[in-house]
Amino acid sequence: MDKSERVIDLKREEGFIEEYVSLRNLNSELLTTQLVNVAETKDWLKDNQIEVRGLVKDDIFLGAVVLYLNRDGEIALFVRDRQQGIGTKLLKIVEQVAEEKKLGSVWAWVLLDNQKAQKVFRKNGYTMEGQSSRFYEGEGKPGIIFRKKLS
Numbered sequence: 001m002d003k004s005e006r007v008i009d010l011k012r013e014e015g016f017i018e019e020y021v022s023l024r025n026l027n028s029e030l031l032t033t034q035l036v037n038v039a040e041t042k043d044w045l046k047d048n049q050i051e052v053r054g055l056v057k058d059d060i061f062l063g064a065v066v067l068y069l070n071r072d073g074e075i076a077l078f079v080r081d082r083q084q085g086i087g088t089k090l091l092k093i094v095e096q097v098a099e100e101k102k103l104g105s106v107w108a109w110v111l112l113d114n115q116k117a118q119k120v121f122r123k124n125g126y127t128m129e130g131q132s133s134r135f136y137e138g139e140g141k142p143g144i145i146f147r148k149k150l151s
Contacts, residue, residue: 010053016061021037023064024078049070051101062080063077064077065077065090073098073103073104073105077094082116091124095148108145109144110146112141112142121146122146124148129146
């Protein structure tokens with residue numbers, strides 16, 4: 001990690017919630033999620049079944065990764081600028097958090113047509129486990145499930 005980069009726990013550093021919400025909403029279609037606001041996000045962050053880490057460089061929010069403990073280690077990842085190595089850094093961060101939480105693996109659902117995200121997961125040792133669909137705005141969206149076993 002770059003010396004000017006730092007990892008934040010969004011539950012502890014609320015000053016970045018607005019940037020998190022903005023970036024998450026920009027990526028809502030790729031994440032197949034509804035738009036959220038700051039107030040909802042602050043309430044959501046109180047849930048002890050989620051962990052959210054962000055990567056910040058010179059106080060600019062670069063991306064985030066969410067770990068859902070109540071979903072068998074599902075992760076959601078989104079970044080500000082693609083193809084800059086941010087996704088790889090966030091995956092390493094979330095894998096460490098998952099190991100601290102004693103999870104045996106982590107997994108992610110990625111849209112079938114999101115080739116860039118698929119490449120990041122494959123490059124970081126995730127294997128394709130299967131395919132499934134998620135409903136988003138009234139239609140089924142096909143996706144791939146990637147999983148990585150942790151040590």
